[in-house]
Amino acid sequence: MTDGEVLVERRGSVLLVALDRPRQRNAMTLDAARVIAGAMSDLDADDSLSVAVLTGNGGHFCAGMDLKRFVDSGERPFVPGRGFGGLVETPPIKPVVAAVEGFALGGGFEMALACDLVVASETARFALPEVRRGLVARGGGMFRLPRALPRAIAMELLLTGTMLEPAVALQYGLVNRVAAENAALDTALDLANAIAANAPLAVATSARIARAAYDRSESSMFEWQQQWTDAVFDSADAAEGSRAFTERRDPVWTGR
Incomplete structure (x- = not known):
């Protein structure tokens, strides 16, 4: 299933959801957020599905909100009841594994934080740069990040907008695995299948x-x-x- 911006595919008991705007580094749009929200609802409603994997195509996870659309039309990719990206405010009951290549910035990082497990490739870079744009990380970043990282590290990322590399993220327990470049999805699917093997x-x-x-x-x-x-x-x-x-x-x- 596809709407041109998100690909949704069943792989046995695993639901694969992939952002598919590679030229925009998978920056989030309202249409994409609505598709993701629908996929998360389908995940919970379908007894044949156990877990989802969320990823981005083209070498990046998600560069956050599409700022061009925000400037041009005021578009905000928030779904009522689900929040940014159709996910961060109300994740599904069933678990979600994030497979992160390249940038997970702003709302993209917040989407990863809303997932239950995170696999990052060696190329992954996490950041909440909102303060550099006159914005704040209101998609859960300001309170989920201090839960996931030591307070001082979380505050530095929130207040400076600087990037976190995967090796450091693994050291602090923010991610479950660090995979080779282009291997994050396969590693995440391995984790998802290990989950799906259970009741x-x-x-x-x-x-x-x-x-x-x-x-x-x-x-x-x-x-x-x-x-x-x-x-x-x-x-x-x-x-x-x-x-x-x-x-x-x-x-x-x-x-x-």
């Missing part, structure tokens, strides 16, 4: 609760998580996983 309901519930841990105290988490964890333990997949283990075979998941 879908258990994966989605684990992702939902792990994200909420940032905002809740540990003492409140046990009671709060019960509304979803009970359904996992009562599911057909839970019975299948245990049965497959005792029968020494691979489980067959149904997502139920």
